[in-house]
Amino acid sequence: MTTALDGPDLSPALAGLRYLRTVDRSLLHRSSLSEVFLTDARRVGERRYLAAAQLPPSHAYYTDHALRVPAPDPLLLLEVVRQAETYGGHAYFAVPATTKFILRSWTVRLPGLLAAGATGSDAVALDVRTGGRRGLPGRLRALTYDTAVYLGGVAVGEVVIDVGYLSGESYRQLRVDRRGGAAPPSSVDMAVPAPGVPARLVGRGNQANVVLAEAEVDAEHAVAALRVPVDNRSMFDHAQDHVPGMVLMEAARQLCLLAGEDYFAASPARTAVVGFDFSFSRYAELDASTAITLFRPTNAEPVLAAALPDVRTYPVQFAQHGEAIAVGTMSTATFTTAALAGPAITAVPVVAPGAGR
Numbered sequence: 185m186t187t188a189l190d191g192p193d194l195s196p197a198l199a200g201l202r203y204l205r206t207v208d209r210s211l212l213h214r215s216s217l218s219e220v221f222l223t224d225a226r227r228v229g230e231r232r233y234l235a236a237a238q239l240p241p242s243h244a245y246y247t248d249h250a251l252r253v254p255a256p257d258p259l260l261l262l263e264v265v266r267q268a269e270t271y272g273g274h275a276y277f278a279v280p281a282t283t284k285f286i287l288r289s290w291t292v293r294l295p296g297l298l299a300a301g302a303t304g305s306d307a308v309a310l311d312v313r314t315g316g317r318r319g320l321p322g323r324l325r326a327l328t329y330d331t332a333v334y335l336g337g338v339a340v341g342e343v344v345i346d347v348g349y350l351s352g353e354s355y356r357q358l359r360v361d362r363r364g365g366a367a368p369p370s371s372v373d374m375a376v377p378a379p380g381v382p383a384r385l386v387g388r389g390n391q392a393n394v395v396l397a398e399a400e401v402d403a404e405h406a407v408a409a410l411r412v413p414v415d416n417r418s419m420f421d422h423a424q425d426h427v428p429g430m431v432l433m434e435a436a437r438q439l440c441l442l443a444g445e446d447y448f449a450a451s452p453a454r455t456a457v458v459g460f461d462f463s464f465s466r467y468a469e470l471d472a473s474t475a476i477t478l479f480r481p482t483n484a485e486p487v488l489a490a491a492l493p494d495v496r497t498y499p500v501q502f503a504q505h506g507e508a509i510a511v512g513t514m515s516t517a518t519f520t521t522a523a524l525a526g527p528a529i530t531a532v533p534v535v536a537p538g539a540g541r
Contacts, residue, residue, distance in 0.1 A: 197228060198309045198334065201236035210281070211274045212267045215422040218243075221260075221308075222267045227276055231314045235268040239306040239335075245418035250387045252453045253519050255301035256340075258294055259433060259457070261308070261333055265343040266430070268310050269329040273347070277314070279324055284355035286348035287429045288326070289463040294333070294341035295491035297458055298519065305336025316346070324349050341459070359425060362466065368425040369471050371414045380411040385445075386438035387452030392416055395435045396476075399442055403480070406443040410435050410474035410502075427468035429510075433460065436500045436514045439478045444496065447480060450518040458495065459488050462512030472504045485515045494518040 202224040209220045224236040239256055240246065246260040273279040311332040319325030326348045333340040350358065359368050380394040388394055392413065399408035412427055414420050419431050437457050444450035468474055477500070484495040495517050502510040 197226070197234055198311065201226070201234060201309055203236055203238050203307055207271060211271045213270055213285070213422075214267070216417060219418060219421045220267070221264050222271055225268065225271055225275065231317075233272055233276055233312050235271065235310040235312060237264040237267065237308040237310070239264075239308060241306065243418070244390070245393055245416065248388055248390045248393050250384065250389060250453045251456060253298065253301070253456055254304075255297045255456050256335060258292065258297065258459075259430065259437065261294065261335075261340065262290070262292055262343060262433070263430065264308050265310060265329075265331050265333065265345065268312055268331065269345050269347065272312060272314070272329065273324075273327065273349070277324055277327065278322055279349055280351075282352045284350045284352060286350060286355075287464055288346040288348055289461075290346070290429070291344045291459075291461045292341070293459040293485070293487055295458070295488055296338060296340045297456065297517075298492070300335035300338040300340040303336030303338055307336060309334040309337075319349070359467070363469070368467075368469065371412075371420050371424045371470060374412065374414045374470055376415045377411050377413065381408075381438075381442070385442055385452075387441045387455075388438070393434075394438070395419075395431060396438050396442070399439060401443050401446045405480060406439055406446075406478040408435070408439050408442075408476045408478075410468075410476060412470060412474075414470075425467075425470070427470060427474065429462075429464060432468060432502055432510055433462070433514075435474075435476055435502075436460065436462075436478070436498075436512075439476055439500070440498050440514050440516050443478055443480075443498070444516055444518070448494075448496065448518070450494070450496075450516070454520065455516050455518045458492055458515050458517045459485055460512060460514040462500075462510055462514075464510045466504070466507070466509040468502065468509055469504060474509075475503045477501045477503070485513070488515050488517065492517040493520065 206220040221237040227233040316328035329345045331343045381396045383391045397409040397411035441452040479499040481496045485497045489495040497515040
């Protein structure tokens, strides 16, 4: 992972970002205004731009947690970055509106999650640098977005997203070919699944936000079946022909929390996801069962372990028809009462909390 924190000091520009209104939702691939968090963006170089977002104080999905740690939802931060990535592709790199965005991989490391959460701020600032450009001008094929994330002026961490681009027609042909000639179904036509595992076991309050249909934990690994919540307007904001990567990450998180309590007595109320690294090789089909396998951790991700307490890094695999469709690792940190009362985790302030509001 490279670092977007290197380079010219952009503190004044970050402080000048605006939080007055959301951007055009069509540039974020969102249907509902309640799912739009990006409020501003401005280009500062050929391959670099800044963006702002406001975190919602209450949200049916993103704030539905048993977590008693003052930290923002890491998947909400990822969604903010994803929105900035999508906006930048359309606004700054001339990706046509009909183009399909193909998620290849993403890496998230949030060593400053607790320190940033302690600010109590809802103002997110992003410093986005792009690289790995493939394709001719006007026909972009792939781009990597390396984003430094700040909350209330405190560095939270970094997100790297590798994205491919396909025309609508090429995408449709790819989907049919990969399915052996059959067109994929739409999420709006899928049946609403049964409730799944109890919400309290996976750190949730609302059963509608559970994405594990069933799960078992043994001495070395945990296995679960994916519950696809097609009626959840946050996870399926609009019609999809596959299970989005964000839903897979939520499933990995819930299985980490379930297994962590079994293996280490790590309460979901004190445990937060602080990083992950996944690559995606195939789409998660809506009409096929998805098996999730989590393995008991042996080594913690070193960058996170150096900054946070009780970091555990779990290898995770998603499979359909016996073949892996996504593989990676997810890291959690468990915060004790003593850790929360101790000195704040070191993070670098770059703008005054609430600046630009």
